[in-house]
Amino acid sequence: MKTMVVGASKGLGRALIEGLGEAGDTLMGVSRSRPQGLQAREGVDLQWVEADLTQPREAAQRLEQAVAGQGLDTLVYNLGIWETRAFAPGYDFLADDDAEVQAIVNCNITATLLVIKRLLPTLLQSPRPRIILTGSTSGLSQSGRPEVSFGASKFALRGIADALREGYRQHRLGVTCLNLGYLNTDDPLATPREVAALRGEGQLIPVHDVVQVVRMALSLSSASFVKELTLPAMADERF
Template sequence: MKHFIVFGASKGLGDAFAKGLPEPGDKVWIVSRSRPRSLEREDGVQRCWIEADLSDDAASGQITAALQGERLDVLIYNVGIWESSGFSADYDFEQDDPQEIANLIHVNVTSPILCIQQLLPHLKKSEKANIFLIGSSAGLENTNNSQVSFVASKFGLRGISHSLREHARKYGIGVTCINPGELAAEVPYEAGADTAVSAYGGTRIPVQDIVSLVKCIASLSKVSCVKEIDIPAMTDTNA
């Protein structure tokens, strides 16, 4: 029986992780602000909702308290907010609100550091633990993105993963940063990968592909150390 905790799991890729990773008998803690629909699934998986706002400094302690000392085998930090007008044709960095910038950096960079620091004792209880940080192809070099704060935060997440890996190595805890390109996150996991491919003409990555990738890495022996994986869409010539 595996124990998972998935941050940002009320919709999109996080919801896909909560539905597609666990097997009957497994337990999943879902961290989100809004109630996840996956709680209603009857598939033999125990799902527990931890309602938390990751922009709040107290969230990490709140999440740790909810676990009540239980073991964790897989931690997935799948949270990434961006500028309110980011990825739009009229985006202008010079118009970004300073408070919005500060909140973005907190949720995307500070929060994973605080939460993982608090949850490492739970991961140490596992015979084979894995931490997955979900980055973005926007955090890679030369991908032509002008969203300064979002890009900086995803570069920062990669730095967190590399340093955290060195700290966690002595405990046998694997740390992997996955940098996907644009996802077909609006297509529900249960609709299937073919539906996602068809809906976007093959330009967006089905969430099922990322779920399969995490499953594969988590199933490897303790000998293997998968550091970082970049997975843009085949049609994305900038990544």
């Protein structure tokens, strides 16, 4: 299996690179620069593409060139930025800088669309094409969050997923949207999961759990797929 992980240099993306794949598989990480000391599982061929998704057209073209001739089975799009004051008690949409709002839309929506558009012809050549979009519980109805631009961009991911499923159902394209709650990205995959689960006193999800969910989704046969999955923290009172 050949899998591309966009936004792979740190946090959840780094954990996905370290936790996905089996011997003989190929993982292709994407970020502005290749991080130091990042290793895939034993027997997994790790490749890297340096691309800046704040420049969507150029980045999408670079990724298209990277998969040309070698194929692609799965795209994991794990990229998103949010407001400077997001998730803080004093957040106020009216205080958001106009340029920041535009940057969030550009990175979280425009880049997603252009990358998928460029990679889709190659993906559809796979016998089991899959796209996994890293969404957020902020993209759910009545999410309880006031961040307008970030929330709108995560709502958009769900719309992108729905439209892709309908447009390419005959190609058996499986598109999964993961609605994730607050993550513990301080503890890497090398940290024992039991230890990572203690951080945040039930308010944070270890990246280990997300990696496990993605591995499960990718292990299914071509007869089924995970349409949408919501993964909140145990003590998140919104759920």
